[in-house]
Amino acid sequence: MTTPPARRGGWSEADREREHELLARLAALPPDDDARGPIRDELVTMHLPLVHHLARRFRDRGEPHDDLVQVGTIGLIKAVDRFDPQRGVEFSTYATPTVLGEIKRHFRDKGWSVRVPRRLQELRLAITRATAELSQDLGRSPTVKELAARLEVTEEEVLEGLEAAQSYSTLSLDGSAGDSDGESPALVDTLGSDDAALENVEYRETLRPLLDALPPRERQIVLLRFFHNKTQSEIAAEVGVSQMHVSRLLVKALGTLRGAMGVDA
Amino acid sequence: MQSSEVVLTVPAESSYVSLVRTAASAVCSQADFTVDALDDFRLAVDEACALAIAAAPEGADLTVTFRTLGHTVEVDLLSPSATGSPIGTNTFAWTVLTALVDSVETEVTDDSLLGIRLRAHGIESVAS
Numbered sequence: 394m395t396t397p398p399a400r401r402g403g404w405s406e407a408d409r410e411r412e413h414e415l416l417a418r419l420a421a422l423p424p425d426d427d428a429r430g431p432i433r434d435e436l437v438t439m440h441l442p443l444v445h446h447l448a449r450r451f452r453d454r455g456e457p458h459d460d461l462v463q464v465g466t467i468g469l470i471k472a473v474d475r476f477d478p479q480r481g482v483e484f485s486t487y488a489t490p491t492v493l494g495e496i497k498r499h500f501r502d503k504g505w506s507v508r509v510p511r512r513l514q515e516l517r518l519a520i521t522r523a524t525a526e527l528s529q530d531l532g533r534s535p536t537v538k539e540l541a542a543r544l545e546v547t548e549e550e551v552l553e554g555l556e557a558a559q560s561y562s563t564l565s566l567d568g569s570a571g572d573s574d575g576e577s578p579a580l581v582d583t584l585g586s587d588d589a590a591l592e593n594v595e596y597r598e599t600l601r602p603l604l605d606a607l608p609p610r611e612r613q614i615v616l617l618r619f620f621h622n623k624t625q626s627e628i629a630a631e632v633g634v635s636q637m638h639v640s641r642l643l644v645k646a647l648g649t650l651r652g653a654m655g656v657d658a
Numbered sequence: 659m660q661s662s663e664v665v666l667t668v669p670a671e672s673s674y675v676s677l678v679r680t681a682a683s684a685v686c687s688q689a690d691f692t693v694d695a696l697d698d699f700r701l702a703v704d705e706a707c708a709l710a711i712a713a714a715p716e717g718a719d720l721t722v723t724f725r726t727l728g729h730t731v732e733v734d735l736l737s738p739s740a741t742g743s744p745i746g747t748n749t750f751a752w753t754v755l756t757a758l759v760d761s762v763e764t765e766v767t768d769d770s771l772l773g774i775r776l777r778a779h780g781i782e783s784v785a786s
Contacts (some may be wrong), residue, residue, distance in 0.1 A: 522691055534694040537687035552683050555693070600750055619757045625694045638698040647701065647754065651708055654750065655689065 400462045412439060416478050421630055436473050436484075437466065443485055444469050447492050450652070451500070461496050468495030487567035489653040490606035519544055521635045534636060558637045561645060603653050611646040614639055659728040662688075666722045666760035670737050672695045678722050682733065683725045689731045690780035697732070699778050702758040706735050706774045709751055713739040713772050729780040739772035 448461035472488035527535035541548045617623045629636040668674035670748040682703045686696045720737040755762045
């Protein structure tokens with residue numbers, strides 16, 4: 394793999410070799426071996442700067458940095474325990490989505506969300522309903538103009554409502570869809586049939602574990618949209634959620650992938 | 659056919675992307691995009707902005723030009739590129755962009771400006 398993994402500023406060649414050596418040794422030991430402890434500790438310590446870096450992305454969101462580092466470190470430990478050097482990806486690339494997942498879960502568990510005024514929440518619900526109805530009537534997804542006419546509001550209000558839908562808390566909707574703790578079905582089971590679709594993507598070896606680390610529903614939606622060229626409405630019908638929800642999950646998933654890959658991948 | 663142009667210059671920083679996205683929504687709504695197409699276009703603009711910002715040196719500006727011709731919207735993103743390298747057509751980002759809009763073009767000019775052009779279309783709306 395020639396892709397530089399996200400942020401390893403300050404690492405010497407010796408550090409990197411040490412990392413690879415430790416990871417190989419850890420992978421060779423049985424899960425209950427006492428020798429794992431010190432190796433694990435050293436690996437976690439080595440990668441704490443990564444956790445600090447990722448936690449800083451969430452500053453100004455009302456949670457103390459130290460708390461975020463703490464939950465992020467839990468993600469790091471999980472990543473150390475689950476990493477398989479055979480996969481051929483850099484550890485930091487593998488660990489990033491896991492750490493981010495823990496931090497985001499922390500926000501979710503605390504019920505954090507962008508505060509959306511009640512008026513917009515009602516508008517959002519009305520738009521969701523009208524979008525479904527009009528899609529039925531028209532055989533395609535409606536335009537903003539058509540939604541505005543149906544709801545007897547201005548186009549600007551519809552746009553506002555669509556915007557509000559993006560920041561609406563995903564708490565209630567995604568909670569049940571399996572969590573981003575990496576306990577999703579094995580990569581090979583879910584992605585096997587998508588190999589052909591992924592064929593032409595550079596760094597697909599990097600992409601796979603990242604897709605695998607997404608919550609199952611987000612992964613499914615990403616694959617359907619980008620590798621099977623289904624429309625958002627088609628996906629909504631197939632997965633059994635609203636089009637807005639599909640849109641929101643796509644935004645979320647792409648953000649996660651972008652962050653984890655470094656933007657140029 | 660109705661045509662118009664909207665030009666937006668913002669600092670090449672992620673905190674300004676929402677502004678570009680909001681402009682994209684308004685422009686696409688004018689051109690009678692379906693909600694599907696509008697959301698796709700916004701996602702593509704997001705992705706393209708992320709690419710431009712990642713390549714841009716500190717303090718650079720990102721110029722976004724929306725052109726509407728009838729129901730077709732074209733957006734040009736132009737920003738300095740520190741690396742001077744174009745966007746690979748075999749990257750995941752490229753896969754995402756091409757899946758979201760009708761056409762994607764990219765180039766790096768002689769003076770190291772990275773350009774990304776996206777094009778998508780709305781429909782003949784039935785509502786008056």
